[in-house]
Amino acid sequence: MKELWTSLAALVGVFAFFQSLLHAIFPPELRFLAVKLFHRVFCFFSSYCYFDITEIDGVNTNELYNAVQLYLSSSASVSGSRLSLSRPLNSSAFTFGLSNNDRLVDTFNGATATWEHVVTQWHPQSFSWRPLPQEKRGFTLRVRKKDKPLILHSYLDHIMERANDIRRRNQDRLLYTNSRGGALDARGHPWESVPFKHPSTFETLAMNPERKEEIMADLRDFADGQTFYQKTGRAWKRGYLLYGPPGTGKSSMIAAMANYLGYDIYDLELTEVHTNSELRKLLMKTTSKSIIVIEDIDCSIQLTNRNGAAVKKSSGLSSFSDPSSELCPMVGPEETTKSITLSGLLNFTDGLWSCCGSERIFVFTTNHIEKLDPALLRSGRMDMHIFMSFCSFPALKILMKNYLGFEEALAGGEEKRLLGELQVVMGTAQMTPADVSEVLIKNRTKERSKAVAELLEVLRSRVEVRKAARNLSTMESNPNGELEEEQEKRALESPKQADEAVGEEAEDPNAEKNKCDENSAED
Ligand SMILES: Nc1ncnc2c1ncn2[C@@H]1O[C@H](COP(=O)(O)OP(=O)(O)OP(=O)(O)O)[C@@H](O)[C@H]1O
Numbered sequence: 001m002k003e004l005w006t007s008l009a010a011l012v013g014v015f016a017f018f019q020s021l022l023h024a025i026f027p028p029e030l031r032f033l034a035v036k037l038f039h040r041v042f043c044f045f046s047s048y049c050y051f052d053i054t055e056i057d058g059v060n061t062n063e064l065y066n067a068v069q070l071y072l073s074s075s076a077s078v079s080g081s082r083l084s085l086s087r088p089l090n091s092s093a094f095t096f097g098l099s100n101n102d103r104l105v106d107t108f109n110g111a112t113a114t115w116e117h118v119v120t121q122w123h124p125q126s127f128s129w130r131p132l133p134q135e136k137r138g139f140t141l142r143v144r145k146k147d148k149p150l151i152l153h154s155y156l157d158h159i160m161e162r163a164n165d166i167r168r169r170n171q172d173r174l175l176y177t178n179s180r181g182g183a184l185d186a187r188g189h190p191w192e193s194v195p196f197k198h199p200s201t202f203e204t205l206a207m208n209p210e211r212k213e214e215i216m217a218d219l220r221d222f223a224d225g226q227t228f229y230q231k232t233g234r235a236w237k238r239g240y241l242l243y244g245p246p247g248t249g250k251s252s253m254i255a256a257m258a259n260y261l262g263y264d265i266y267d268l269e270l271t272e273v274h275t276n277s278e279l280r281k282l283l284m285k286t287t288s289k290s291i292i293v294i295e296d297i298d299c300s301i302q303l304t305n306r307n308g309a310a311v312k313k314s315s316g317l318s319s320f321s322d323p324s325s326e327l328c329p330m331v332g333p334e335e336t337t338k339s340i341t342l343s344g345l346l347n348f349t350d351g352l353w354s355c356c357g358s359e360r361i362f363v364f365t366t367n368h369i370e371k372l373d374p375a376l377l378r379s380g381r382m383d384m385h386i387f388m389s390f391c392s393f394p395a396l397k398i399l400m401k402n403y404l405g406f407e408e409a410l411a412g413g414e415e416k417r418l419l420g421e422l423q424v425v426m427g428t429a430q431m432t433p434a435d436v437s438e439v440l441i442k443n444r445t446k447e448r449s450k451a452v453a454e455l456l457e458v459l460r461s462r463v464e465v466r467k468a469a470r471n472l473s474t475m476e477s478n479p480n481g482e483l484e485e486e487q488e489k490r491a492l493e494s495p496k497q498a499d500e501a502v503g504e505e506a507e508d509p510n511a512e513k514n515k516c517d518e519n520s521a522e523d
Pocket residue numbers: 204205206207244245246247248249250251252253367388432433434435437
């Protein structure tokens with residue numbers, strides 16, 4: 001045994017001697033060439049090929065590196081004995097990873113892939129404004145040469161897909177905003193994000209159950225429709241226009257959609273976007289499986305029609321923004337040339353640029369559908385028009401269940417009677433779900449039947465106010481109806497002052513016409 005150790009030590013000594021001799025005799029360039037040559041010969045005779053996937057690709061983060069890390073985390077958690085553990089920002093789950101210079105073997109369609117996590121110290125030479133990492137990290141993938149085509153064509157795609165899945169499952173959804181205007185952050189992103197934790201779901205959303213089911217089915221079909229969209233040559237996107245009075249649940253519906261599908265939300269603040277190209281850049285930086293929202297589209301911004309002229313209500317093309325409205329200040333011609341145009345917006349939702357991602361939903365909301373340009377309403381543009389109405393009786397039952405735990409099937413005699421009375425007054429009271437919710441919140445700690453009775457009282461007084469308003473307006477017989485409109489607005493917008501206010505019945509001007517109106521183009 002002792003002899004073996006002696007001969008081993010001698011061997012190491014000889015090797016060290018020859019190495020120092022080589023260093024002394026040959027210049028570094030020659031040594032470098034020799035190593036390179038050796039490497040080439042080795043690669044030529046080796047049956048393996050290698051791929052390096054570094055964390056930083058030039059100055060940008062390499063998406064594939066992150067995807068591989070996430071992908072391997074699912075198998076690493078099962079097989080590894082020493083793992084790195086992390087919890088990414090905005091994530092609700094832990095992620096496992098390979099420790100430095102550790103290996104993991106994966107198989108894909110019969111091919112074996114060996115992954116090694118390589119970490120080396122790094123001292124960047126060049127100056128950078130951004131703090132750069134002190135170590136260089138990357139993965140080395142080793143596969144048999146014969147498996148190279150399979151790896152390049154399918155395996156990497158498979159990894160990206162799996163990683164996206166894992167990310168979606170682990171990560172809290174995000175709400176993005178472009179409130180910084182067009183300015184980019186350190187990573188070149190124009191969007192800022194916060195975790196999206198809105199509790200609204202389709203279960204809590206008060207609306208006609210059949211209509212709700214229809215919308216949910218539409219969303220499901222959309223999310224599962226990759227093959228359909230591919231087969232029919234359509235971009236994988238869908239547009240919803242939500243319209244109705246304030247407080248009827250348009251924003252709540254968007255949150256419910258996002259929660260239902262597990263999508264992120266991009267809340268596009270159009271007033272912060274200055275040009276069409278800025279709008280395009282924003283679109284390009286959105287991810288798949290997301291909902292892009294433009295709230296209050298009718299008064300977000302001064303839009304121009306496709307001829308470049310300002311859209312005028314009087315010209316027959318209804319306007320997004322009434323120049324006289326204080327919400328939508330008039331923009332002069334010189335600004336108009338710089339601002340975004342209607343065609344820019346239509347390109348954003350519908351043109352070639354809308355396809356620079358997939359599986360995206362566009363949602364526009366408005367309180368005044370009659371103010372929208374027909375170009376936005378025409379068939380196929382916004383696939384589904386959803387009217388969010390005043391609180392109906394079925395919607396009221398949902399709110400009562402949410403806030404008071406009131407179940408119709410379990411209601412006692414007195415509760416049943418109250419429910420019957422509610423049904424009678426509900427149709428004429430025209431209260432928004434937001435107003436009803438407020439009354440229910442106020443009374444939620446009371447005994448249930450008392451809370452219901454209280455709501456009935458509020459609804460009745462509302463009906464009374466509306467009746468009085470109608471009578472008064474008939475007496476005044478205002479030929480232009482302008483006063484009626486004003487009174488109606490006051491009575492409905494501030495129900496608390498309704499006793500003093502005198503108004504006329506307010507109805508969505510397009511309610512009947514547009515109710516549940518869905519563009520036939522979609523199917
Ligand atoms: N259909 C509804 N179902 C459940 N809750 C509702 C509904 N509509 C309104 N609410 C309640 O009223 C509040 C305001 O609703 P929301 O912001 O969704 O209305 P909106 O239609 O978007 O109003 P606006 O037109 O002013 O933006 C919500 O926080 C929610 O609690």
